[in-house]
Amino acid sequence: MKSIDLKVTVRKSTGKKDAKMLRRNNQVPCVLYGGKENLHFYTEERDFKDLVYTHHVYLVNLDIEGKKHKAFMKEIQFHPVSDRLNHIDFIEVSSDKPVVIELPVEITGSSIGIRAGGKLRQRKRLIKVKGLIEHLPDSLVIDISDLDIGHSVLAGDLKYPHVEILESNRALVVGVISSRVAKGMEEGAEVAAAEGAPAAAAAAAPAPASAETKK
Numbered sequence: 001m002k003s004i005d006l007k008v009t010v011r012k013s014t015g016k017k018d019a020k021m022l023r024r025n026n027q028v029p030c031v032l033y034g035g036k037e038n039l040h041f042y043t044e045e046r047d048f049k050d051l052v053y054t055h056h057v058y059l060v061n062l063d064i065e066g067k068k069h070k071a072f073m074k075e076i077q078f079h080p081v082s083d084r085l086n087h088i089d090f091i092e093v094s095s096d097k098p099v100v101i102e103l104p105v106e107i108t109g110s111s112i113g114i115r116a117g118g119k120l121r122q123r124k125r126l127i128k129v130k131g132l133i134e135h136l137p138d139s140l141v142i143d144i145s146d147l148d149i150g151h152s153v154l155a156g157d158l159k160y161p162h163v164e165i166l167e168s169n170r171a172l173v174v175g176v177i178s179s180r181v182a183k184g185m186e187e188g189a190e191v192a193a194a195e196g197a198p199a200a201a202a203a204a205a206p207a208p209a210s211a212e213t214k215k
Contacts, residue, residue: 001057001058001059001133001136001137001138002056002057002058002059002138003058003059003060003061004050004051004058004059004060004061005060005061005063006043006047006051006060006061006062006063007043007063008030008041008042008043008062008063008064008065009041009042009043009064009065010039010040010041010064010065011029011040011041011042014040019087022042023084023086026044026045026046027042027043027044027045028042028043028044028045028048028085028086028087028088029041029042029087030042030043030087030088030089030090031087031088031089031090032062032064032069032071032090032091032092033074033089033090033091033092034071034091034092034093035069035092039064039069041062041064045084045085048085048088051073052073052076052085052088055104055125056104056138056139057072057101057102057103057104057138058072058073059071059072059093059133060072060073060090062090069092070092070093070094070095070133071090071091071092071093072090072091072093072099072101073088073089073090074089074090074091075088075089076088076089093133095132095133095134096132097132098130098131098132099130099131099132099133099136100128100129100130100166101128101129101136102126102127102128102129103126103127103129103136103137103138103139103140104125104126104139104140105122105124105125105126105127105139105140105142105173105174106139106140106141106142107120107122107142107144107174108141108142108143108144108145109143109144109145109146109147110145111144111145111146111147111148111176112145112146112147112148113147113148113149113150113151113176114144114147114176116148116149117149117178117179118148118149118176118177118178118179119176119177119178119179120144120174120175120176121152121174121175121176121177122173122174123171123172123173123174123175124155124167124171124172124173124174127140127155127158127165127167127173128165128166128167129160129163129164129165129166130163130164130166131162131163131164132162135161135162135163136163137160137163140158140160142158142173142174144174144176147174147175147176148176149176149177149178150175150176150177150178151175151176152172152173152174152175152176153172153173153174153175154169154170154171154172154173155167155168155169155170155171155172155173156168156169156170156171157173158173
């Protein structure tokens with residue numbers, strides 16, 4: 001699978017004050033879990049441009065002051081207002097042990113159902129799999145050339161060498177539906193959104209005090 005090299009610096013202090021200072025200097029605090037001990041480090045925010053803002057999944061070759069670690073991103077935190085990177089958790093992996101990860105779905109082919117007027121319906125864009133790093137593909141390619149209207153591909157239909165699919169066998173991945181069904185689904189979604197607006201407004205209103213909190 002795709003990999004990317006990242007050279008980082010060990011954090012000397014791990015408090016909130018230190019983290020805020022790093023962020024003010026356009027640096028991102030990170031933690032690497034899964035090894036003998038948790039490793040705290042940081043690097044420039046711009047170094048994550050090709051790693052975070054992409055639909056690809058990368059194996060990250062971390063160079064923590066000369067020591068090499070293979071890892072995947074586990075959790076990314078963004079600032080709630082500015083949407084800038086706040087923190088990243090990495091999980092360390094080993095070449096000789098299977099890993100569990102979500103890989104992107106890549107649709108290929110020209111469906112006969114779509115050529116006949118059907119609409120593509122993709123339910124899953126990421127699929128959870130298990131396998132050794134050396135066997136994990138960049139993406140899970142699904143050829144929909146033979147997919148007609150009313151037909152679909154389930155997770156149980158997917159087969160890849162040395163890779164175990166961890167989704168439910170009946171989970172819908174992608175299918176082709178008729179234009180009439182697609183239109184009905186869109187209209188239903190619009191109605192649901194309109195009906196949900198008053199409920200959402202009511203939910204946002206302050207809740208009355210309970211019997212235990214009333215003075």
